[in-house]
Amino acid sequence: xxxxxxxxxxxxxxxxxxxxxxxxxxxxxxxxxxxxxxxxxxxxxxxxxxxxxxxxxxxxxxxxxxxxxxxxxxxxxxxxxxxxxxxxxxxxxxxxxxxxxxxxxxxxxxxxxxxxxxxxxxxxxxxxxxxxxxxxxxxxxxxxxxxxxxxxxxxxxxxxxxxxxxxxxxxxxxxxxxx
Numbered sequence: 001x002x003x004x005x006x007x008x009x010x011x012x013x014x015x016x017x018x019x020x021x022x023x024x025x026x027x028x029x030x031x032x033x034x035x036x037x038x039x040x041x042x043x044x045x046x047x048x049x050x051x052x053x054x055x056x057x058x059x060x061x062x063x064x065x066x067x068x069x070x071x072x073x074x075x076x077x078x079x080x081x082x083x084x085x086x087x088x089x090x091x092x093x094x095x096x097x098x099x100x101x102x103x104x105x106x107x108x109x110x111x112x113x114x115x116x117x118x119x120x121x122x123x124x125x126x127x128x129x130x131x132x133x134x135x136x137x138x139x140x141x142x143x144x145x146x147x148x149x150x151x152x153x154x155x156x157x158x159x160x161x162x163x164x165x166x167x168x169x170x171x172x173x174x175x176x177x178x179x
Contacts, residue, residue, distance in 0.1 A: 014062050018093040019105065021062070022128045026082050033057040033085070035078070040069035057081045064088050087168065090132035097133070097140035102151040105133045118154060118162045131169070134162065 021029060040054035054069035055077040066088055068080035107126040113119040120130055134152065141147035149159035163169050 015093055015095045017061065018089055018095060018132060019129060021059075021089055022086055022132060026079070029059075029082060029085065030057070030078075032061060033059050037074065053077055055081045057085055059085055059089075062089060062093065064092070086128040087131070090128040091135065091168070093132070094139050095132070095136050097136040097151070099137070099140050099147060099151045102137070104137075104152055105129050108133055108152065112153075116154070117158045120162075122166060131166075134159070135169075 021032070024032075034057070036056040036058070037052040038054050038056065039052050053072055053074040054067065055074060056065065056067040057078075058065050064085060066081050066084040068077035068084065070080065071077050107129045108118070111118060111120040111124070111126065111130060118130070120127055134148070137148040137151050138145070141151065145159055146156045149156045152159065154162075
C-alpha cells in the first residue's frame with residue numbers, strides 16, 4: 001500500500017484524493033469518517049433489536065455515506081461499511097485520464113494475468129483502485145470500450161468481461177448514462 005501524509009491530502013480536491021483514500025488502510029480511512037451506530041431491524045433475534053450494531057459512515061472529505069447493518073456484530077458491519085465506502089469512491093469519483101499517454105495504476109499491471117486479461121475479483125484489496133482506473137478510462141473515452149481498453153492495455157473483450165463481473169458496475173453505468 002502507498003503511504004500518504006495528511007498534508008498531501010489537505011490541499012487536494014476529492015478527485016485528486018480518491019486514489020489516496022482507496023489505498024489507505026481501514027483504520028486511516030475510518031479516522032476520516034464520522035461513525036454513527038444505530039439499531040437495525042431484521043433477523044438476528046433480540047440482541048439485534050436491543051443493541052446498536054448497525055454502522056453508518058459519513059466520509060467528510062468526499063461527502064459519501066454508506067452503512068453496514070446485515071450482521072449482529074458491529075465489527076462485521078463496520079468492515080462491510082468500509083468496503084462499501086471504497087467501492088462508492090471508485091464508482092462515483094472520477095479523475096482525469098489521458099488516453100494518449102496513459103499511466104494506469106501499478107495495481108492494474110500487477111493483476112494482469114499471463115494471457116493479458118485482468119484477473120481481479122471484488123474481494124481483492126486492490127479491486128477499488130483498479131475499478132476506479134478502469135472507469136476513469138471509460139469516462140475519458142466517452143463510453144468507447146475499445147478506446148478505453150486500448151489505453152489500459154487490454155482487449156475490448158477483456159475490459160467487458162471485467163465490467164460484467166460486478167453487477168454494481170452495470171447498474172452504476174446505466175444510471176450515469178441516463179443523466
